[in-house]
Amino acid sequence: MAQLNPEQGTVTAKCPMCQGAVSSFEWTNREGVEYGAVARHVQSPRGELSVISHRLFRCAGCGSGALGVIDVGPRGIYPGPHPSLLAFTPESGEKLPLPASFPEALLKEFREAESCLGYGCYRAAAGLFRSVLEKTMRINGYDGKGFKNLPDKIDAAAGDGIITASRQKAAHEKIRVLGNDVLHDEWREIPEPDVKSAHHYAQRILEDLYDDRASVLAILERAGRLEPDVASGDSAD
Ligand SMILES: [Zn+2]
The missing domain is CATH 1.20.120 (Four Helix Bundle (Hemerythrin (Met), subunit A))
Structure with a gap:
């Protein structure tokens, strides 16, 4: 299950291209430039405003891309004080070992x-x-x-x-x-x-x-x- 690191804004998740290894997914390059995001404003049934950020990430291990959907709160600042990771893809499922002779x-x-x-x-x-x-x-x-x-x-x-x-x-x-x-x-x-x-x-x-x-x-x-x-x-x- 992917985990958002609120202070750094990175996501820890199992990377399919790294054979399911746990990796850190970064949202900026080494120069601090964001890979990109689009924002959508939503309103809860109770009238609370929030910004949903659809944000690109990059695996620090293999460089492959990923998409995170994050509720960043009403101010829309990332990383914000209490971001909530709603979805992250692709993320590798658990791979169980099987005998070498299995077809x-x-x-x-x-x-x-x-x-x-x-x-x-x-x-x-x-x-x-x-x-x-x-x-x-x-x-x-x-x-x-x-x-x-x-x-x-x-x-x-x-x-x-x-x-x-x-x-x-x-x-x-x-x-x-x-x-x-x-x-x-x-x-x-x-x-x-x-x-x-x-x-x-x-x-x-x-x-x-x-x-x-x-x-x-x-x-x-x-x-x-x-x-x-x-x-x-x-x-x-
Ligand atoms: Zn990877």
Whole structure:
């Protein structure tokens, strides 16, 4: 979460171009010249006047640009006595570590979900975390004949001992059901903590499958999951 430093006017935030590292974003160059801002005057329902400043910033680490939206109070002076940061973009979401053997294409989808989470696009993030879970199950042999839907795949992975009973519960309750809300149900606001929970448990399940890959492959082979199976016809649930 970006933080405004009221006295200096700088913003501390995770920079996407610095691989999510915490960086200081400056609003002037070394000569003290502002990068630029536009102001908008607003009036609260109680009649209080305020100035909303849309201000350019620059990452001190990599030099990339960012935009801050700041309530600078009625006098419009920046940095002012009590500025309030309303929005800051782009800001990197939290990137959780994943095993090196996790497939590249799915890693990209997981990272995109994290970016959606960082940008506050919670429904998109929830849908993508569910998608990563389903595709991971599929490439591990939980696909085709005998698997009507994602619940079957999760339960089979638990039955084989690939994931624990607690992970099985989390896969259903924290990831699948939340993603299904996005894919199948009417629009509703999804709370950030719910998507953060899906993020956390998705990482744990992917670690279960890829941290000790040799052992998991041995279990999958014993369970006959890696046999080629051309049957399909899955539903998407
Ligand atoms: Zn940067």
